[in-house]
Amino acid sequence: MEEQSRRSATLTRQHAALSQDIEQLQTQQGSIEPKLSKQLKDLSEAVGTTPVTGPGLTVTLKDAPPEVVKDNPDVDADWLVIHQQDIQAVVNALWAGGADAISIQNHRVISTTGIKCVGNSVVLHGVPYLPPYRITAIGDRQKLQQALDDSKYIENLQDYVVKFQLGYEVKSQSSIAMPAYEGSLDLQSATVPGFEATPSATPSNSGR
16 A cells, blocks of 8 residues: 555646646646646546546445444444544555545545544544445456455454444445545645654554
8 A cells, every 4th residue: 555655646746746837838838738738637537636437336334323332331432433444444445456546425535635533523635524434436346346355454344343233335336427636736744654654544453
């Protein structure tokens, strides 16, 4: 996943630089070369700033039903809800499965997307969302499903699906229309793998 993150961050920087160059050229000349236009189009698709359509999967995650929470008063409440690391594990697995594009709650995910818990909600691009959480990926459906099946973290999550009825559903779709990312592409901070960094949201394979 580190390689995917580095590649995505590099593409984002290239896209931002090329967009700035093209904007300057348009101001000066009123038009741009077809070669530059195609390069920007290709980068936009890779970075996520253009909508895409194709086959894929949608994974839906839900908290345990209210009756299960009521019937298990001695169970740690954290075991009965979906966390940011659960969503991140699904996203990581889908990228590993070769996803061409991913969205959460119908919002496009890019290299700078952060997922974090705030109270009983998950915040994405600064906006809080309540469950159910829908993570959609466009790509080879068989490879995407295999990547989900191969994830040790998701295998652990399935234990809680069985014990406490957490929601985990995978739906195959022949055609998905995914919107473009419309937020800022500015990189506010970055870390280099292997160096000291603040704790990440990368899920572990044990515990919740």
